[in-house]
Amino acid sequence: MAHAPAGSSSAPAVWIGTSWKMNKTLAQARAWAEGLRDHLGGRAPDGVQPFVIPSFTATTTVAEVLGPDSPVLLGVQNAHWEDAGAWTGEVSVPQAKDAGAQLVEIGHSERREHFGETVETTRLKVAAALRHGLTPLLCIGESLEVKERGGSAAFILEQAAGALEGLDDSALSRVLIAYEPIWAIGERGRPAEVDELLEPFAALGEACTGKVAGLLYGGSVNLENAAGLLGIEHVSGLFVGRTAWQLEGYLQLLNIAEAHLAA
Ligand code: 13P
Numbered sequence: 001m002a003h004a005p006a007g008s009s010s011a012p013a014v015w016i017g018t019s020w021k022m023n024k025t026l027a028q029a030r031a032w033a034e035g036l037r038d039h040l041g042g043r044a045p046d047g048v049q050p051f052v053i054p055s056f057t058a059t060t061t062v063a064e065v066l067g068p069d070s071p072v073l074l075g076v077q078n079a080h081w082e083d084a085g086a087w088t089g090e091v092s093v094p095q096a097k098d099a100g101a102q103l104v105e106i107g108h109s110e111r112r113e114h115f116g117e118t119v120e121t122t123r124l125k126v127a128a129a130l131r132h133g134l135t136p137l138l139c140i141g142e143s144l145e146v147k148e149r150g151g152s153a154a155f156i157l158e159q160a161a162g163a164l165e166g167l168d169d170s171a172l173s174r175v176l177i178a179y180e181p182i183w184a185i186g187e188r189g190r191p192a193e194v195d196e197l198l199e200p201f202a203a204l205g206e207a208c209t210g211k212v213a214g215l216l217y218g219g220s221v222n223l224e225n226a227a228g229l230l231g232i233e234h235v236s237g238l239f240v241g242r243t244a245w246q247l248e249g250y251l252q253l254l255n256i257a258e259a260h261l262a263a
Pocket of ligand 1 (some may be wrong): 019109143184187218221239240243
């Protein structure tokens with residue numbers, strides 16, 4: 001999988017990605033990936049950069065199904081900052097790369113909440129991904145409590161600044177950021193209204209647009225709200241859970257992205 005992520009080229013891409021979280025057997029992963037591969041026929045819609053982030057167990061299966069020249073980037077949902085060693089239960093960036101990954105998701109709120117991920121560990125992991133030539137996908141997002149006291153923008157800027165501290169311009173240009181407000185994620189979340197996202201994206205845009213590879217939105221993205229979310233200034237992609245776990249949903253999101261670019 002030697003091709004460069006579309007976001008690093010001059011043409012701005014719309015990123016449409018999914019994390020499967022802790023879901024799918026190998027057979028289910030294979031079926032989804034085969035369906036996507038056959039649907040795309042070796043070519044993503046113009047300007048659209050698809051990516052998929054399975055569980056670790058399915059990384060090689062999905063890599064093999066998609067094949068070496070796939071237009072779909074493959075990621076892992078986490079990776080340790082050390083290259084190897086006595087870290088039972090962890091997977092390193094070189095191991096993820098060896099399994100076929102090109103992208104490393106870092107700092108998802110579920111990892112921050114349940115697995116002790118901190119700003120410091122996200123910084124170490126971003127550096128590890130970059131050191132090995134993988135694209136870090138840094139997730140940031142505030143809780144409902146922070147949102148309700150009006151602190152969303154400051155909170156996410158601090159998370160991003162902490163994780164990206166010390167990177168030079170060239171390293172920064174390889175980083176993807178996904179803004180995923182915790183209150184909007186998963187079964188316990190509610191879809192965000194576009195109006196609620198304008199201020200956080202204005203702040204992120206001011207800090208990051210033109211400097212990073214892309215600014216994505218995630219959290220209860222569905223087929224009804226995807227077009228509106230893509231229309232928000234500074235949003236250059238969507239990072240999707242449930243709606244994309246069925247291949248049909250993911251394919252429809254690709255169509256929505258294509259229509260958005262054509263509009
Ligand atoms: P949902 O789209 O299921 O809310 O999940 C979003 C997410 O956490 C992607 O990382």
